[in-house]
Amino acid sequence: MKVALYARVSTSDKDQNPENQLVLLRREAERAGDTIYKEYVDEKSGGSSNRKAFQEMMKDAGKRRFDLVRVFALDRFSSEGIEKVFEHTAALEQAGVQFWSYCEPALNTTGPMASLFKSIIAWAAGYRNQRHSENVRLGQARKRAQVAAAGQEYVHGRRATDNAVVEEVKRLGAKKFSVRKISKATGVSVGTVQKYLKQPTQIQ
Structure with missing residues (x-):
């Protein structure tokens, strides 16, 4: 060996x-x-x-x-x-x-x-992953509470989107920018861009 x-x-x-x-x-x-x-x-x-x-x-x-x-x-x-x-x-x-x-x-x-120790290792790894998931959920809940207290909308995975960004999305949409280009320009997700435009837009 x-x-x-x-x-x-x-x-x-x-x-x-x-x-x-x-x-x-x-x-x-x-x-x-x-x-x-x-x-x-x-x-x-x-x-x-x-x-x-x-x-x-x-x-x-x-x-x-x-x-x-x-x-x-x-x-x-x-x-x-x-x-x-x-x-x-x-x-x-x-x-x-x-x-x-x-x-x-x-x-x-x-x-x-060996079998017992390997079982303990597997349990410990699973427990660590579970705790990490719980920490992520707690973090998201805390962010939602902070955003709600500020009167803004929480967007998962991104910071809260303020009114200026919403207006910029609509302005670019009015200029016939594609959803993907608007998303890249504003840093807002494609799904959120579509939501603010409130109309079906072809992703290019």
Whole structure:
């Protein structure tokens, strides 16, 4: 199996050395008969995924340049919180890349607990998508309330259209501009242009 080794140490702790993690990971890779594709090393806090080696590793995983990521411990992989950890491991899973931790074998996607861990990853990804949808709906409701309070009309996906824009749409329509050209000139959607013109217009 072709594997990637990932090690991380914090810049705040000068006593740490990534080689301590890599020695163990190399030994485990050798024991399993793995071929090491690359060693990715960061010397940065794990509180953000904006780490050069980490980002490079995730991109290479997306290109399926290796089959497995080996890390010393989950907090070396990421200390952004459990939700982000599941997000990163879900990305690996979707790319067909497995995950293995020296200190947390129960979380490996290669062992007897693989099915359970993969189910948790899938649940976490679904929950995140659901929460994102809810946040979008809440944002739209807030915008509608703000627009209504200002006495304007809420147009989904765009800012409220004021009277000046409505008049500009009608002016261009009177000059026989096509609906599409009016939409491009005013930044108003095609459907909204047709609504303000209140007449069927051929889109060109």
